Amino acid sequence: MSNDLWQLAITTEQFKGLYNYWIVIFLMMTGFFIVISRKNMIKTVIGLNIFQTSVFLLYITMGKVNNGTAPILGPEDAHHDDHSHDKSHDAEHAAHPFLNQISEQTPAQNVSVGNEPTAPLEVLAEAGNSGLIYSNPLPSVLMLTAIVVGIATTALALALIVRIREDYGTIEEDEILILDRES
Amino acid sequence: MNSFPIVRIVSKILIPYILLFGLYVQFHGDFGPGGGFQAGVILASALILYGLVFGIPAAKAVAPPWIVEKFIALGVLVYAGTGVATMLLGGNFLDYDVLEHHFLTEITVGGQTLHMLPSGQHLGIFLVEVGVGITVTAVMLMIFYCFAGRETSSE
Amino acid sequence: MIYIDIIILTLLAVTAVTVARIRDLWAAVMFTGIYSFLGASWMLLLDAPDVAFTEAAVGAGISTVLLLVTLALTSKTEKTSVSVPIVPLLVVIGTGAALIYGTLDMPHFGDPDAPVHTHPNPGFVERSQPDMHGLPNVVTAVLASYRGYDTLGETAVIFTAGIGVLLILRREKTSTEADDSTTEGTS
Known part of the structure; x- marks a missing residue:
């Protein structure tokens, strides 16, 4: 891959496969630019917010699977009647033969990392009775908590800004530094 | 905001539905998109809208700050308490499988099976989401009260 | 579907640049709300309805309200500076180029084997x-x-x-x- 530095001509396939990262990087860098170029504290918080939202988007784009759908199981895939122990054991038994099957089917081009064989998700996702492909729920979960923690930290930052304004009378970083030096 | 009758009337009409939607998102989060985080924010935004339109004293009459303060801690307690309860029942911390019970899980009315109480994992997730929802609602509302309280006193 | 993607991504980029350029803080806050909402729309297209939901409620809702309340408590306009921020611009372009070079090895968008x-x-x-x-x-x-x-x-x-x-x-x-x-x- 070190040749890529010299072969800067980007193929159409690469563009289709990577444009999501490039958009996200552009948005991230815009946020980063606001953070480092502006002296106004509220503007800095806005920049951080934009940076943060771009990171959420980066994670979410990674969780997307082609032709996939949201990871909410349809009625065909969900076992609604599994309130008793017996039935849940049945479901586990039903899952096991399938799992053995996919580990046998591991294609050669999938390099296995560690001892665990890897399998393409399409094979896995067709486990559902409906044959639907589900996108990856894990990035959604991580970002869900990150968003709420993000608003909590933003609120804390804004509270500090309000206090700074009350004590210094300004929210411009350079003016605050001058006031600090004078005192 | 007294001079904006349209804003007042529209928000008066909308607020009950926002609250209802928040509750739906909270308790339907296991089946559709949603959960404690979203529900907390939606419930808080309904109360914040009320505060913005009708004034902070009106909002504080609906949700008194001293109660909201207690709810901040209550949500975390509900969450951690679920974990402690599973430990007392003999499982690991937050291992919801030990919450499995066979009390009123489903009843049959006229040949139709109705699910009454959630069981096992489902019950654990439900309790945990309730805890998250309470904390998020209370924190968002408290943050709004703090900021809004500054405004009135510094003018 | 691809057209909706293109429209949303273009609007996202335009909104972000507008936030960076604009000096009026009220307008910047409003554009941040729009940016969050556009981000939520793209998340919905990317099969993450839960996150889209949260982002719309938090980013476009609560966050905007908090920023507006803070603006009401502080100042509404940013101090204008005449100098063009050359150094931050160079830092950002350098970092962005490095990140884009890093993406060339990334698994492609929507690849089920990632x-x-x-x-x-x-x-x-x-x-x-x-x-x-x-x-x-x-x-x-x-x-x-x-x-x-x-x-x-x-x-x-x-x-x-x-x-x-x-x-x-x-x-x-x-x-x-x-x-x-x-x-x-x-x-």
């Missing part, structure tokens, strides 16, 4: 069917059950942030007289 989809194996979608006794929303299952500790930690973070804001901003009636900062004379 490592994020093949580990853990079986994934959460498959595992949650026997484990959760038929709970349809896998995101909720992972959030509250598989990653229960993590979510407890997040709740504790929100709790702590709430306490922090309370400590910074709440004005005790008894301590107001003792506090002799200049702006508190009217209370």
